[in-house]
Amino acid sequence: MTSGVRLLLGLATWLTWGVIWAGPFSLPTTLPPAARQFPVWQNSGAVTCLPADTNAGGQTSCSRFATHRFTANQGDQGFYLVSLRAPSSHCAPIMYVVFLDVLDGGTTPYFFGALHPGASASRLIRAAAGPHVLTIGAYGDTGLGGCNTSGIQSWSVDVRVEAENTPG
Numbered sequence: 102m103t104s105g106v107r108l109l110l111g112l113a114t115w116l117t118w119g120v121i122w123a124g125p126f127s128l129p130t131t132l133p134p135a136a137r138q139f140p141v142w143q144n145s146g147a148v149t150c151l152p153a154d155t156n157a158g159g160q161t162s163c164s165r166f167a168t169h170r171f172t173a174n175q176g177d178q179g180f181y182l183v184s185l186r187a188p189s190s191h192c193a194p195i196m197y198v199v200f201l202d203v204l205d206g207g208t209t210p211y212f213f214g215a216l217h218p219g220a221s222a223s224r225l226i227r228a229a230a231g232p233h234v235l236t237i238g239a240y241g242d243t244g245l246g247g248c249n250t251s252g253i254q255s256w257s258v259d260v261r262v263e264a265e266n267t268p269g
Contacts, residue, residue: 140263142186145169145237147255155252159243163253169235169260173228180265181228183235185213185258186221193247194218195256196240201226203236215245225265235260 145167155161173181185197197213211224237260241253 140261142184142259142261143169144188145258145260147257148239149255150239150253155241159250159252161239161241161252163239163241163256167237167239167258167260169237169262170232171235171262172232173230174264175230177230177264179227179229181226182223182263182265183211183226184221184223184261184263185216185237186261187216187218188257188259189219191218191247191256193241193249193253194220194245195253195258196242196245197222197258198238198240199224199226200236200238201228202233204234215242217247221259235262 148163148165148167150161150163150165154164171181173179183199185199187195187197194215194217196215199211199213201207201209201211211226213222213224216222237258239253239256239258241249241256243249243251
């Protein structure tokens with residue numbers, strides 16, 4: 102057996118076992134940078150609401166916000182899918198709203214509705230090439246159920262941003 106045949110057999114064995122153990126995979130391509138990156142969920146960290154944020158009816162409009170930074174690439178089409186997921190550690194639904202680039206004058210709200218623990222929702226936004234900041238706010242209401250009986254004291258959110266042209 103020649104060394105070339107042994108190399109091919111070794112490669113075929115490696116590929117076969119790679120698919121069996123790790124599942125199907127694809128080889129690197131020349132896709133745009135955002136398409137090559139697999140978008141991952143990132144947690145905002147805990148955001149604590151002030152006692153004055155909750156009214157007598159148990160409705161909380163948290164005055165503190167979470168932020169998430171991302172960079173829009175020149176080669177992307179300008180549309181990004183922003184996904185929010187309520188952490189499964191929450192015991193009540195939270196209503197989320199996102200603003201793009203508030204410090205630069207962005208005032209368009211993107212409402213995500215009431216997300217129960219572990220639930221997610223997505224909105225398509227348009228962003229020019231360059232760095233951006235998502236500002237995320239949270240609202241709680243005792244009428245939504247769960248453990249929220251006197252307003253929310255703290256919250257967090259999982260965030261994922263991906264270019265609209267990202268495959269999958």
